[in-house]
Amino acid sequence: MSDDSESAFPAATIEALLAPAVGRLAPNTSLSPLPYDLNAGVPDRATLPAAGLLAAMQRALDADAAGALTYGGQQGYEPLRAWIAARESQEGGLDVTSAQVTLTSGSAHGIDNIAATFVGEGDIVVVGAPTYPGAIRTFRARGATIIESPQDDDGLIPSALARVLDTRRMTGQQAKLLYIQPNYDNPSGATLPVERREAIVALCRQHGVLIVEDDAYTGIDLDGPPPPSMFAIAGGRGVMRVGTFSKTVATGLRVAWITSQPEIVQKLVFMRFDNGASPLLHRMVLEYLRSGEYEPHVEGLRDLYRERRDASADALREFCEPYVTFKTPRGGFFHWLKLRPGLDARTVQAAAAEQGVAVTPGTGYFATPDSAELNGADRIRLVFSALPPEELREAISRFGRALEQVASSTR
Amino acid sequence: MSDDSESAFPAATIEALLAPAVGRLAPNTSLSPLPYDLNAGVPDRATLPAAGLLAAMQRALDADAAGALTYGGQQGYEPLRAWIAARESQEGGLDVTSAQVTLTSGSAHGIDNIAATFVGEGDIVVVGAPTYPGAIRTFRARGATIIESPQDDDGLIPSALARVLDTRRMTGQQAKLLYIQPNYDNPSGATLPVERREAIVALCRQHGVLIVEDDAYTGIDLDGPPPPSMFAIAGGRGVMRVGTFSKTVATGLRVAWITSQPEIVQKLVFMRFDNGASPLLHRMVLEYLRSGEYEPHVEGLRDLYRERRDASADALREFCEPYVTFKTPRGGFFHWLKLRPGLDARTVQAAAAEQGVAVTPGTGYFATPDSAELNGADRIRLVFSALPPEELREAISRFGRALEQVASSTR
Numbered sequence: 042m043s044d045d046s047e048s049a050f051p052a053a054t055i056e057a058l059l060a061p062a063v064g065r066l067a068p069n070t071s072l073s074p075l076p077y078d079l080n081a082g083v084p085d086r087a088t089l090p091a092a093g094l095l096a097a098m099q100r101a102l103d104a105d106a107a108g109a110l111t112y113g114g115q116q117g118y119e120p121l122r123a124w125i126a127a128r129e130s131q132e133g134g135l136d137v138t139s140a141q142v143t144l145t146s147g148s149a150h151g152i153d154n155i156a157a158t159f160v161g162e163g164d165i166v167v168v169g170a171p172t173y174p175g176a177i178r179t180f181r182a183r184g185a186t187i188i189e190s191p192q193d194d195d196g197l198i199p200s201a202l203a204r205v206l207d208t209r210r211m212t213g214q215q216a217k218l219l220y221i222q223p224n225y226d227n228p229s230g231a232t233l234p235v236e237r238r239e240a241i242v243a244l245c246r247q248h249g250v251l252i253v254e255d256d257a258y259t260g261i262d263l264d265g266p267p268p269p270s271m272f273a274i275a276g277g278r279g280v281m282r283v284g285t286f287s288k289t290v291a292t293g294l295r296v297a298w299i300t301s302q303p304e305i306v307q308k309l310v311f312m313r314f315d316n317g318a319s320p321l322l323h324r325m326v327l328e329y330l331r332s333g334e335y336e337p338h339v340e341g342l343r344d345l346y347r348e349r350r351d352a353s354a355d356a357l358r359e360f361c362e363p364y365v366t367f368k369t370p371r372g373g374f375f376h377w378l379k380l381r382p383g384l385d386a387r388t389v390q391a392a393a394a395e396q397g398v399a400v401t402p403g404t405g406y407f408a409t410p411d412s413a414e415l416n417g418a419d420r421i422r423l424v425f426s427a428l429p430p431e432e433l434r435e436a437i438s439r440f441g442r443a444l445e446q447v448a449s450s451t452r
Numbered sequence: 453m454s455d456d457s458e459s460a461f462p463a464a465t466i467e468a469l470l471a472p473a474v475g476r477l478a479p480n481t482s483l484s485p486l487p488y489d490l491n492a493g494v495p496d497r498a499t500l501p502a503a504g505l506l507a508a509m510q511r512a513l514d515a516d517a518a519g520a521l522t523y524g525g526q527q528g529y530e531p532l533r534a535w536i537a538a539r540e541s542q543e544g545g546l547d548v549t550s551a552q553v554t555l556t557s558g559s560a561h562g563i564d565n566i567a568a569t570f571v572g573e574g575d576i577v578v579v580g581a582p583t584y585p586g587a588i589r590t591f592r593a594r595g596a597t598i599i600e601s602p603q604d605d606d607g608l609i610p611s612a613l614a615r616v617l618d619t620r621r622m623t624g625q626q627a628k629l630l631y632i633q634p635n636y637d638n639p640s641g642a643t644l645p646v647e648r649r650e651a652i653v654a655l656c657r658q659h660g661v662l663i664v665e666d667d668a669y670t671g672i673d674l675d676g677p678p679p680p681s682m683f684a685i686a687g688g689r690g691v692m693r694v695g696t697f698s699k700t701v702a703t704g705l706r707v708a709w710i711t712s713q714p715e716i717v718q719k720l721v722f723m724r725f726d727n728g729a730s731p732l733l734h735r736m737v738l739e740y741l742r743s744g745e746y747e748p749h750v751e752g753l754r755d756l757y758r759e760r761r762d763a764s765a766d767a768l769r770e771f772c773e774p775y776v777t778f779k780t781p782r783g784g785f786f787h788w789l790k791l792r793p794g795l796d797a798r799t800v801q802a803a804a805a806e807q808g809v810a811v812t813p814g815t816g817y818f819a820t821p822d823s824a825e826l827n828g829a830d831r832i833r834l835v836f837s838a839l840p841p842e843e844l845r846e847a848i849s850r851f852g853r854a855l856e857q858v859a860s861s862t863r
Contacts, residue, residue: 046687049657052715058628060572069526091517098509106502110702115480146557150726161471179725217469246460276457291521295730304463314590315561319706
């Protein structure tokens with residue numbers, strides 16, 4: 042058999058066999074090897090509750106080892122869904138049941154589950170400009186046409202969204218989904234005011250557009266609780282709210298959920314192809330949530346990240362002020378810096394790398410980075426979550442030097 | 453806002469927004485509430501190594517809690533990939549590296565990852581008749597056209613496959629993928645002889661068809677090791693071998709992998725949308741594999757399932773012989789029973805349910821169940837893995853009464 046084995050199926054043959062979607066997608070983001078990483082939106086490593094999770098796993102296995110170690114179904118462990126539904130009910134003032142929650146392997150997987158269920162070739166998905174690039178590639182992989190709607194410092198602008206939706210309707214290609222992160226948007230950091238939430242829910246209802254409310258950073262509330270969720274404002278109809286324990290417990294868990302109206306949840310569960318997520322993780326997480334350790338843990342995270350946000354904002358004003366402006370975010374992990382006219386984001390990124398600092402140019406956060414206007418060439422995303430205040434200060438002073446260098450060479 | 457909330461987005465509106473793929477798919481399988489479940493292909497619950505896994509998780513967290521609890525990348529934990537690559541090298545006589553392995557959240561998720569990477573609308577995927585229905589629905593969800601190629605007691609028939617591939621080529625629509633379970637096929641239980649493996653690898657190479665070798669049941673070897681893998685026979689080119697710890701450790705882990713040539717693995721990693729699986733699970737599994745408990749555990753499983761296979765085969769001969777024939781499988785969890793002419797699988801299923809026994813009609817295992825020939829109406833899949841011998845014997849004696857009843861009423 043193996044005479045021709047080494048030459049069989051060369052790379053060009055594999056390329057030719059790929060699904061058409063492969064060629065449409067940008068690569069996934071990766072971690073930086075630079076000494077000061079202000080690029081990856083990851084939680085602080087020292088805060089991970091390893092002991093609490095290990096004890097929770099022990100309790101889960103003691104209680105029902107066979108249940109924890111056998112297929113748990115596509116929708117996921119019901120008591121954990123009930124916990125999430127109860128919290129949702131309490132926060133949003135709706136009566137949400139466990140049948141309205143489905144568990145996913147991280148919120149990114151939740152977005153993929155939504156895309157599998159609602160997006161066919163050529164379907165329109167509206168996203169903010171900027172927005173989370175992982176969502177763009179997930180929707181595109183299912184054949185979506187991505188249409189951008191601009192953000193300002195307060196997030197998505199309802200009047201602009203209205204124009205986008207009207208235009209789509211006039212062309213006979215109605216949008217199907219609106220993808221939005223109303224709290225602590227990645228990358229803009231914006232928190233959508235309640236009036237905008239109401240206006241956007243009303244607009245989407247009028248146009249028959251389903252809202253994908255990505256709440257990946259909710260919980261990392263640095264200035265008190267955010268406004269009511271769009272799910273709550275919409276009375277639980279026409280919204281898929283995606284939540285996760287990644288930021289409040291650990292990104293390594295891959296335990297997240299989608300809350301929606303029952304008809305939608307049934308379809309999301311139907312469009313699963315993984316025989317469900319790990320019931321061991323679901324039970325471990327629930328035991329941890331019930332331990333009494335979770336609430337003080339999240340409080341501690343808020344204190345920690347608030348300190349880092351404030352230290353980084355101070356350092357940005359001290360070291361970078363002539364070159365950048367920004368609005369301090371109410372939560373999450375990011376500053377979204379606007380560069381002074383004449384400074385280009387990729388040039389700044391390269392100069393910062395020379396100083397040992399990884400930052401992210403804004404260009405990666407736009408669905409159409411080659412457009413003349415909304416292209417992110419005047420923006421930098423700077424992560425404040427992963428480093429302690431002293432290191433942040435050092436990193437940002439180096440970043441300031443990089444800005445100065447670029448400014449002086451382009452002057 | 454909420455005056456019209458209750459009436460917003462009614463079920464019919466949601467239906468109209470669904471992706472076209474949703475309407476093409478059969479439901480997922482579900483567990484049976486009947487007292488004797490010979491329907492679900494699940495491992496024995498008492499054999500799950502809960503204590504070993506808990507100790508493994510403790511070691512994983514002690515060694516590197518931050519690594520275990522933070523994003524682990526789309527390809528998964530390298531040392532676990534290296535362990536899998538080393539075993540693959542040892543078994544298949546190839547030099548496989550960790551770059552040739554990508555970790556997935558269960559083997560079903562692996563098949564979905566393959567479908568995302570290679571299947572576009574209208575692409576041809578060839579499967580056995582019968583085959584695993586989860587694979588059919590996963591490929592269909594990505595737009596595949598499923599073409600069946602018949603199995604006999606030894607699995608896929610090379611001459612028939614040659615005709616299928618020739619026909620496709622003549623119509624100008626070449627097949628892209630062949631999905632096959634060479635060991636202990638679900639549902640047929642067949643193990644493909646080495647000559648057939650060689651013939652099928654050669655055929656697929658000739659036609660430029662990639663092989664998806666689903667090894668979900670490999671390891672549950674009841675009559676010694678199976679023949680070499682198709683991946684090994686193909687010299688590691690043009691085959692994606694999907695393996696899992698579900699059957700040898702626990703289905704609740706959702707830890708599986710795909711081994712292939714490097715160019716293919718890179719594309720599979722590129723077509724991930726879940727930010728990777730849980731590194732906590734990867735590290736726990738690797739600690740367990742290294743503990744020295746894994747090999748004797750799998751030996752114990754083989755003894756346990758061999759006893760159940762033999763007890764169920766004896767009982768089938770004792771209680772069901774005039775009505776069913778079967779070839780005893782060399783591994784896995786199933787008997788694939790051929791019903792005597794005149795007995796219909798769904799009628800038999802209903803009669804068995806009246807006796808408290810859940811079995812699965814063959815009709816669910818065919819991509820075109822309405823075809824006149826290969827439709828599974830003369831077949832029953834009977835699981836022997838989940839019950840101990842005495843309960844199996846009781847269940848099969850009840851199943852025999854059901855067969856007798858159906859036979860006497862259709863006589």
